[in-house]
Amino acid sequence: MIVTRFAPSPTGYLHIGGLRTALLNYLWAKRNGGKFLLRVEDTDRSRHNEDAVSAILEAFKWVGLNSDEEIVYQSQRDEIYKKYIDQLLQEGKAYKCYMTKEELETLREEQQARKERPRYDGRYRDFDGVPPEGVEPVIRIKAPIDGSIFVDDKIKGSIEFRVADTLDDFIIARADGNPTYNFVVAVDDALMGVNEVIRGDDHLSNTPKQIVVYNALGFQLPTFYHVPMIHNESGKKLSKRDGATDVMEYQRNGYLPDALLNFLIRLGWSNGDQEIFSMEEMLELFNPKDISKSASIYNLEKLNWINGEYIKSKSRDELAKALHIEPTPVIDLVKDRTSTLIELSSEVNKILNRPTEYDPKSIKKHFKELNRTLLGEFLEKLKNGQDSCDEAFGHILESNGAGMAKLAQPVRIALVGVAQSPSVLDVISILGRDEVIYRIESFLASQE
């Protein structure tokens, strides 16, 4: 069975790039009848943040990606980590290092002065003397001293990391006893049964370290897929400064969750010329080995288009629900002309609500002497009640020998306040004769 996971650190909200990673993991697990798990990486106590955790979970709920098991919190697994650290200590695969932060810093400066790679020198690796007083030791793992570690990545291929220039005996537990990232990731993934790891390629250079941990503990290595980053418009890793990186911001801005997922799946992955993918199709087609090797730039224009396509394809009831309003035929009238729920809402309101003001530019262009006359005649016919609205429209144009626009545009302005709207006759038929009369009279009164 394939088990995947997404492991956010609770530093704020769910990042749009994180959501993509989560989606890929979700799809791959589900496609294979496996499990998708969630793990909160909060080993750094000083950064632990409850609000951040709930913000992230809220975002997952919104997009509908659910964990198949209880969410794992690393902050609650101290005993587990301690047990494995003790095991490594006892087996001589890890050791206590009494070097102080200051000493470490000095070492680094010396190495840098010599243009060498900053690297722990292993001075306590085989230490069996008397430990210095007053120093709480960190725990370091014994990494290989030479040779190479190979990461067999299913997207990038086999990658060689020479120990000499990538590894040292890195710290697996801090002086305060808390374990560090590369250690807990390996332990948790192994213990949770995660056997396929799909993550951003910013983790690629961490992978050799995690492999050292897997090997020391005798755990089986998962399959790795390192997916390229999403970049901002200037080609850099997407960060908070780029705006709109919080997943929930997309909800606030009127995007539909399935449209957002559709947009994200197309970053670095494709299926021929297909652009629109339902969740079912994604589940049927997605395979992480097909992900492209190069980074992609995050571009909102495509998302807007996709979102518009999704709005067009939704039913009146679905859209009403998304807008938190009662279903109305107005939705069908305007949904083809909008690309976000915000726009949809404003278009609906434009028709449902009586105009509070009239666009000056529209009036200037479409409310001249003839328009005024025709509109007056139209109003009379409506009040007279002989003709239907459609008939009244036709009769007036015919008797005056005028083009449609001469009457339609002023009517439109009277009904919705501007010269742009869906078909005037459609709007009239939705509003009903009385409301149309009211709005035309109000408009005429405002133009006295």
Add this chain to the structure above:
RNA sequence: GGCCCCAUCGUCUAGCGGUUAGGAUCCCAGGUUUUCAUCCUGGUUACAGGGGUUCGAAUCCCCUUGGGGUCACCA
């Protein structure tokens, strides 16, 4: 700077030795629409550069250039 990764239209991508280099988005033009939007039709724009290999390279190899990532007692 060391190490690692990457390189087709502005953007997302198809292509996996032989194609007029395709699609989508964006933009522009025309049509439809009384208007706007939708929709339809058409158009502009790409294989980073240089060497190889080959009868034949966007496709394979090397170099250069460019871009990105990463180098913590952060995750």
